[in-house]
Amino acid sequence: MNIRNVHIEDTFAEAFTMRVARLIITGRNVRWAREAALKLTGFATSVIGCKCEAAIERELPAGETPDGRPGFSILFMTMSKDDLPKRLIERVGQTVLTCPTTACFDGMPDAPDRVGVGSALRFFGDGFQASKMIGGQRFWRIPVMEGEFLVQEKFGMIKGIGGGNFLMLARSADAALEAAEAAAEAMSGRAGVILPFPGGVVRSGSKVGSRRIKSMIASTNDAFCPTLRGITETQLPEGVNSVLEIVINGTDAEAISAAMRAGIDAACRDGVVAITAGNYGGKLGPHHFHLRKIMAATA
Amino acid sequence: MTGIVARLRRKLDARTDLGAVLPTGWPALTAAELMRRPVLTEGGEPATVGDLFDVTGAPSGTITFQGNLGRADRLAAGLAEGQVVVEGSVGDEAGLGMSGGVLDVNGDAGARTGGAAGEARRGMTGGEIVVRGNTGGEPGLRMRRGLLVVTGNVAGQAGAGMIAGTVLVFGDAGPSPGRWSKRGSIVALGKVAIPPTYRYACTYQPDHLRLTLLRLRARYGLGVDERFVAGFYRRYSGDLAELGKGEILAWTAE
Numbered sequence: 232m233n234i235r236n237v238h239i240e241d242t243f244a245e246a247f248t249m250r251v252a253r254l255i256i257t258g259r260n261v262r263w264a265r266e267a268a269l270k271l272t273g274f275a276t277s278v279i280g281c282k283c284e285a286a287i288e289r290e291l292p293a294g295e296t297p298d299g300r301p302g303f304s305i306l307f308m309t310m311s312k313d314d315l316p317k318r319l320i321e322r323v324g325q326t327v328l329t330c331p332t333t334a335c336f337d338g339m340p341d342a343p344d345r346v347g348v349g350s351a352l353r354f355f356g357d358g359f360q361a362s363k364m365i366g367g368q369r370f371w372r373i374p375v376m377e378g379e380f381l382v383q384e385k386f387g388m389i390k391g392i393g394g395g396n397f398l399m400l401a402r403s404a405d406a407a408l409e410a411a412e413a414a415a416e417a418m419s420g421r422a423g424v425i426l427p428f429p430g431g432v433v434r435s436g437s438k439v440g441s442r443r444i445k446s447m448i449a450s451t452n453d454a455f456c457p458t459l460r461g462i463t464e465t466q467l468p469e470g471v472n473s474v475l476e477i478v479i480n481g482t483d484a485e486a487i488s489a490a491m492r493a494g495i496d497a498a499c500r501d502g503v504v505a506i507t508a509g510n511y512g513g514k515l516g517p518h519h520f521h522l523r524k525i526m527a528a529t530a
Numbered sequence: 531m532t533g534i535v536a537r538l539r540r541k542l543d544a545r546t547d548l549g550a551v552l553p554t555g556w557p558a559l560t561a562a563e564l565m566r567r568p569v570l571t572e573g574g575e576p577a578t579v580g581d582l583f584d585v586t587g588a589p590s591g592t593i594t595f596q597g598n599l600g601r602a603d604r605l606a607a608g609l610a611e612g613q614v615v616v617e618g619s620v621g622d623e624a625g626l627g628m629s630g631g632v633l634d635v636n637g638d639a640g641a642r643t644g645g646a647a648g649e650a651r652r653g654m655t656g657g658e659i660v661v662r663g664n665t666g667g668e669p670g671l672r673m674r675r676g677l678l679v680v681t682g683n684v685a686g687q688a689g690a691g692m693i694a695g696t697v698l699v700f701g702d703a704g705p706s707p708g709r710w711s712k713r714g715s716i717v718a719l720g721k722v723a724i725p726p727t728y729r730y731a732c733t734y735q736p737d738h739l740r741l742t743l744l745r746l747r748a749r750y751g752l753g754v755d756e757r758f759v760a761g762f763y764r765r766y767s768g769d770l771a772e773l774g775k776g777e778i779l780a781w782t783a784e
Contacts (some may be wrong), residue, residue, distance in 0.1 A: 298740045299759065334737045361713065361775065362697065363738045364656075364675060366745050372738055381737035 232523050237325040237499040237506060238468075239522050243511035244396045246518040249284070249308040250315045251391035251482055252340030252346065255291065255329055257302035265290075267333045268303040270326035274445065276428045277309075277478075278451050283318040284393055284480055286306045286425035297336045298312055298381075304338050306425045308480055315388055316346040323382065324352050328373065334381040340368070342387025349382035392518050396481035397508045400438065400448070400497050404473040406502025408432075411475040417497035424479060424485030433476040439511060447502075452509070471504050484518060492525050533613075534561055538597025541711035545621065549577055549604030556590040559660065564593075572574040591725040603640065606633045607647075609657060621767040622666065625646070628676070630657040631680065635762070639665035641685070643695075644678040645671030652693065654678070654721050656719040660750050665703075679746060689716045692776060696742065711769045711776035717742075718780045728768030728778055735762055736779060 232239040256271065258264030268287050275285035285307040296302040307322075310316045327335045335348075340417065349371040353360040356373040362384070363370050369384040399414070401407035416433030426432075436455055441447035453459050454466040455474045467474070477494055481487040495506055508522055547570035564697040565580030579585060583595075594615040595678070599605065606614045609628035615699045616624075620636030625644045628777035632677040633644075639661045645668055646653035653673035661669075672691040680688075682700035690706075693715025697707075705720040708714065716722075717739060724730075763779040 298737055299744050363715070365741050366749070367736065370738055378732070379736060379738075381741070390759045487682070
């Protein structure tokens with residue numbers, strides 16, 4: 232398969248089941264809502280080193296948030312359901328509770344699985360906290376120096392998917408970056424999808440384990456490192472000098488497939504030789520995103 | 531109009547107790563079954579709903595009462611689920627001790643709306659009451675949880691002995707609001723006399739109140755002015771003669 236002279240490899244991205252919560256952070260204005268959202272989702276690129284993966288899903292206008300103020304929705308993901316409340320309590324407590332004017336709401340009110348967040352953070356109120364039931368949901372009012380921090384008691388948790396991906400194999404670093412930027416732009420702001428890496432882009436794709444250190448769970452994906460061509464078992468076609476990757480997490484396979492379709496289509500441009508994907512032979516992750524099937528609608 | 535409709539056949543001559551009309555599980559009852567529910571009339575013979583109302587329609591979780599129920603007391607007492615709409619006024623103790631559901635009164639309500647019966651320790655423990663008019667005294671008496679909204683004025687003693695929950699008054703909150711309140715919130719969008727046992731804390735924008743007011747707009751179509759949603763409130767802590775964890779939030783234009 233070729234799209235605008237870019238070869239689409241006959242392969243698939245292998246992804247994993249993760250647990251997902253959606254947070255809605257609002258603030259007095261977009262600036263402060265964004266400040267909290269960025270802090271909350273900072274250092275949350277990969278569970279390998281960050282214990283969670285998170286990013287802004289989309290910006291919400293005032294009319295779409297529970298309290299009628301501008302805000303951001305965030306998808307927050309962990310590998311296990313026990314980890315999700317732990318990480319949420321840590322991060323909401325340190326980055327939203329602390330941020331002027333913000334409030335934090337559950338963005339998955341219909342999810343039957345609920346994890347306590349406000350129910351733990353309330354203890355910061357040292358006995359002065361108060362709860363309110365509003366529309367059948369409990370909220371905690373935690374007194375802070377600014378006034379009050381409002382946080383929902385429980386957040387919905389669903390099963391989602393992490394690790395959807397594709398790699399752009401390009402003739403130059405500039406071409407790879409342009410393709411990655413275009414792909415990330417096309418995939419951003421979609422409901423149910425996040426790109427947890429910086430700007431949505433990864434330059435340091437990894438393979439499972441290490442050639443030398445047994446305790447390492449991941450190390451550089453040498454088969455795709457252009458500087459190692461000739462000294463490793465490369466998978467780079469002739470003429471490829473730079474590779475960038477997009478990693479996609481989402482609430483469901485349909486949302487991820489749709490985002491990959493838009494991203495790959497945007498990445499098929501001059502200077503890109505091929506699009507491929509990372510997998511582990513299909514043995515580790517239960518979710519497989521076949522590039523050619525996904526692109527069949529637009530090829 | 532969907533659901534069950536109960537139309538008052540003739541003007542009530544005596545005070546009538548409708549407290550047993552809507553038992554737990556009432557949303558599943560048919561019109562015929564509801565007509566057999568007992569009512570008590572002051573000094574009168576035992577009666578049923580069917581003696582006073584024409585009841586029609588099919589179960590849907592909503593019942594609408596039509597006619598002047600100003601002498602009908604304890605409507606929706608103990609309500610646990612479903613929606614009760616009153617097209618007109620109701621008597622005393624509407625929503626007495628209710629634990630869930632919605633009571634939506636398109637008129638005035640009498641005394642102790644959403645409150646507690648005589649010696650009962652708790653008034654309403656859940657659900658929402660919206661009175662699109664005025665109420666008598668002691669609305670939300672000893673309420674434990676839930677929301678009581680009065681779009682008009684309160685005769686006095688709003689939220690007396692509240693344990694928790696919210697009484698929100700658009701008009702004049704009347705004398706002595708929140709007396710003996712432990713953790714309850716009295717929200718006054720209009721005139722309010724702060725009791726001496728409450729102490730001023732600060733003037734701020736409570737996020738939870740914004741949430742509540744937006745819900746009143748969306749769920750009940752109440753015309754909540756933006757100045758209340760985005761406005762500032764003077765917070766008074768009290769009742770300091772009790773636990774002192776309650777509050778009066780008084781809207782201020784300043």
